[in-house]
Amino acid sequence: MAALAELFTRYSALVYGVCLKYLKDRDNAKDAVMQVFEKLNKSLKAHQIEHFKSWLYITSKNHCLMQLRAKKKIIMEEIREDFMESQLFLHQETEDLRGEDLLKLEKCIEQLKNGQKDCVQLFYIKEMCYKEIVNNTGIELNKVKSYIQNGKRNLKICMEQSE
Numbered sequence: 001m002a003a004l005a006e007l008f009t010r011y012s013a014l015v016y017g018v019c020l021k022y023l024k025d026r027d028n029a030k031d032a033v034m035q036v037f038e039k040l041n042k043s044l045k046a047h048q049i050e051h052f053k054s055w056l057y058i059t060s061k062n063h064c065l066m067q068l069r070a071k072k073k074i075i076m077e078e079i080r081e082d083f084m085e086s087q088l089f090l091h092q093e094t095e096d097l098r099g100e101d102l103l104k105l106e107k108c109i110e111q112l113k114n115g116q117k118d119c120v121q122l123f124y125i126k127e128m129c130y131k132e133i134v135n136n137t138g139i140e141l142n143k144v145k146s147y148i149q150n151g152k153r154n155l156k157i158c159m160e161q162s163e
Contacts, residue, residue, distance in 0.1 A: 018064065
């Protein structure tokens with residue numbers, strides 16, 4: 001335990017720096033330092049270590065990456081208003097709003113540049129795949145993908161501005 005205390009005194013700042021770099025939160029980094037040093041007692045007995053500082057750095061890094069990976073598995077879904085039941089959905093006004101949205105969308109599609117406009121219409125409206133669009137338009141595959149992606153982004157911007 002005395003040796004472990006000495007290692008903590010010498011290397012806790014290094015471990016804290018590594019944890020802070022990956023976790024980007026001081027409290028989580030402090031917790032991670034303690035967790036790394038708790039595991040250290042068992043790990044030191046299980047491994048033959050030649051370069052302790054490098055080994056500790058990698059161990060700390062891996063611990064943080066495992067924590068980040070575990071957080072990704074927890075899916076947090078924010079409840080959006082458009083998923084919730086409201087008075088608007090209980091009336092016929094909903095159909096009118098959808099019609100307005102479609103008109104806005106058509107206007108926004110007309111405002112797209114020619115390559116984007118053609119590719120977006122073929123992909124989303126006529127439901128063609130990339131290969132079919134390439135064959136019909138003669139545009140290179142990478143440009144088709146780019147036009148669709150940029151067109152989609154421009155449509156979103158246009159729709160948001162028209163609201």
